[in-house]
Amino acid sequence: MVIDFSASWCGPCKFMEPVLNGMAAKFTEVQFVKLDVDELPGNDEKHVMNLKISGDLLDVAQEFGVQVMPTFVLLKKGKEVDRVVGAQKNDLEKKIEKHRDLVAAT
Template sequence: MGSTISNNKKVEDSDLISSIMSFHSKDLWKTHFTASKQTNKLMVIDFTATWCGPCRSMEPTLKEFADKYTDVEFVKLDVDELPDVAMEFGVQAMPSFVFVRKGEVIDRVIGARKEELKNKIEKHRN
């Protein structure tokens, strides 16, 4: 699966929904994650699944936050597509939001907790 993202660049096995990146290939994710270690930018990873009702209910909130907090990188990973990545991050429930900076996990929110997610984004983004 390939999608066109900004500036008509073709990226295989990933796509961009609003300002949320989504990866469907472990190799492409690893490349992106390794590159993110070189920046101080906060990354919020949304571990989700298509069958997860609470995950779907958080989609509008995540889009709203991605549009509002443009200095934060939002990434969506499907645990069924990338189970090894979910395991590496210790994900046991969905949705799980993992906060990463320079390759290190600095915080997490487990469950569809909109206010807690917002508060932690604001806390860690600076």
């Protein structure tokens, strides 16, 4: 699984949107999840990557140590196996390729 931590105000995040759509089409066995940290907090529970998440998505970003948008976290069974910070499309594609078997079908 690849989690895309982004924000609505983030120019590089907007640049990466079509790139991620292309990667999702290429790596069909990998699940891509976008978490916009600007989403309003709520008391409802969110189910993301089979983890029960309560509260603000900004808290989730903090749990993962995300300080820069965009940040892409590659997970296998809820555990981080790699990450890419910034709009580094080539690095992201290489890391997805490298961990393809790990991040597929999380």
